[in-house]
Amino acid sequence: LAMLANLEMSICRVRVTVRDALNQAMDEELERDERVFLLGEEVAQYDGAYKVSRGLWKKYGDKRIIDTPISEMGFAGIAVGAAMAGLRPICEFMTFNFSMQAIDQVINSAAKTYYMSAGLQPVPIVFRGPNGASAGVAAQHSQCFAAWYSHCPGLKVLSPWSAEDAKGLLKSAIRDDNPVVVLENELMYGVAFELSDEAQSKDFVIPIGKAKIERPGNHVTLVAHSRMVGFCLDAAAVLAKEGVECEVINLRTIRPLDTDTIEASIMKTNHLISVEGGWPQFGVGAEICARIMEGPAFNYLDAPAIRVTGVDIPMPYAKILEDNSVPQIKDIIFSVKKTLNM
């Protein structure tokens, strides 16, 4: 018993918010490689619009933490050019809604260049920022861009949920020699998670392209990314009381999609539900379902694979409307029961 107690104490668990995890990731990578730098609106002296880059300017100064004017297309292009010439920029979009101003630079200048140059010109850049629905920010500030960016070859697209995800994925993104889009979530910034020993290490990275099974189960597979992972886990807890065991998969990476993990899960549970915050048409769930149809897991399905998504409307403002525009835990529970014919 004493030995176990000692073990318990030596495993130093800390609780870290997603915001702090992202901050740590950038801090560690800035320290590790002097080619890494951060640019974006308010990232330096304001400590970040959402305080994700708090303290970094004080520590690293003007050269490495750069406040830009409100010129997304311009500064995204500048970031890509800097990456082409040997630096490793982190380009922050205050939200991904504003990335639409710069999307040409992300796709045409960053994503496609290694291919067009037949390997002569790599572009080691990270585009990061909050994505998807927030709270009360209405239609122009609430869009999810997972599907848009994941559509394009040449990009990697990550969508962390937990603090561990945030830290490990952002570090991997910064160390990756290719353009990586990291879709964070503003509502998750303040949420604290336990960071394991391993995750506290300065060399902790999460491999890109590998999903994580957050909760094993036998009856139905729930696949989600970002904030919806938490909703799925909550739904799973409720369903467990009724004897339904959900397997919850946290995608972590949207592109490349970890189809193998999803297929292996379906071969066990025989049921699939994909859950996302974004719109249904041509979304992440649509891609997952298409792949399952085309692959070996199809034969293991006992019911059609379905999607739980945001409502197909621009995001309204009023709280009651907004709440009913994104999947709620009850929607996930309802869909599970329908799928299982309960």
Place this chain on the structure above:
Amino acid sequence: LPSLITPLPHFLHTGATRVLMFQRTSTGSRVVVASRTYADFTPQATFDIKKCDLHKLEEGPPLQAVLTREEGLQYYRTMQVMRRMELKADQLYKQKIIRGFCHLYDGQEACAVGIESGINRTDHLITAYRAHGYTLTRGGTVREIMAELTGRRGGIAKGKGGSMHMYAKHFYGGNGIVGAQVPLGAGVALACKYQGKNELCVCLYGDGAANQGQIFETYNMAALWKLPCIFICENNKYGMGTSVERAAASTDYYKRGDFIPGLRVDGMDILCVREATKFAAEHCRSGKGPILMELQTYRYHGHSMSDPGISYRTREEIQEVRSKSDPISLLKDRMISNNMASVEELKEIDVEVRKEIEDAAQFATTDPEPPLEDLCNHIFSNEPPMEVRGTNPWAKLKSIS
């Protein structure tokens, strides 16, 4: 001398100090029939060049330029290679051996060659889609440029990029989206400053692109952060089919950087371009921040091969520029009239150039197309091999870095 001599002489330049005239005998050996020594040619001369219009600058580039015989021959040769290469591309395009987009640079040679002579090889350069000339000056060979146009595996981008996507060391293309290259160029300049290597970036765009919003965003940031960036507007008077008067409220492109100092340069005179570039480079390297150059130039071809180029301008206008302002002729006339080279010598260079282009075209038309196995390669850098979905679910293609 042996009895049978073939009539065509050829020259050997021994380090530009002595010119030997040879003829081939019937047995194939070469015999010297005449020689001119160093003393026969003027080794260098000083030329008056046009004064540049200035914006927010107290002084401009010098009004005189010194040209050595060596430099002159080198500029002549490079411009001639560029000219012949573009004309050959025209030919191959009409034969449908080159397809898609093809934006030719003939007429503008003094810009590319002049700029390169004003910067270091270790500096950086980026341009838009009319890029064949710059690919050459930045180190690409005619062979690999032409083979890229014909889409062969020996192309500079292995056939994956085509006319608008050619790259070389410190040359970032070749960019298809009008204006997008300008922020990229400023980014390269940021990297230059960040890395402290006293390098700069030349960032080119056309009179059409000059109205892009992202260029003004870039001016702002480049000036704010004092990036070592030479913005160069190649004003060839037409953005596709739209003349500058119809596109721009202000056609003083050298002033449109507002707070960025600017100069307007005769882009048909290689010495003008060179001196202006040197001046601009000095400005950047001294830490003063960006500077803007407008090169007034002209393209003989239409916007691209699908544009005959005569619906929005007259044949007379094109002919006038050819006869009065052709950059290669201007240099040639200067050198001949100052006894810096002989007519025969320059003709000999022309012959060599023609042969080089023929060889390159031969390569470009006979080199095989890229192998299908290459289809999915080069998606990511430094990545283990991965699978790429083909056109149907059973087509699993391989991709390596």
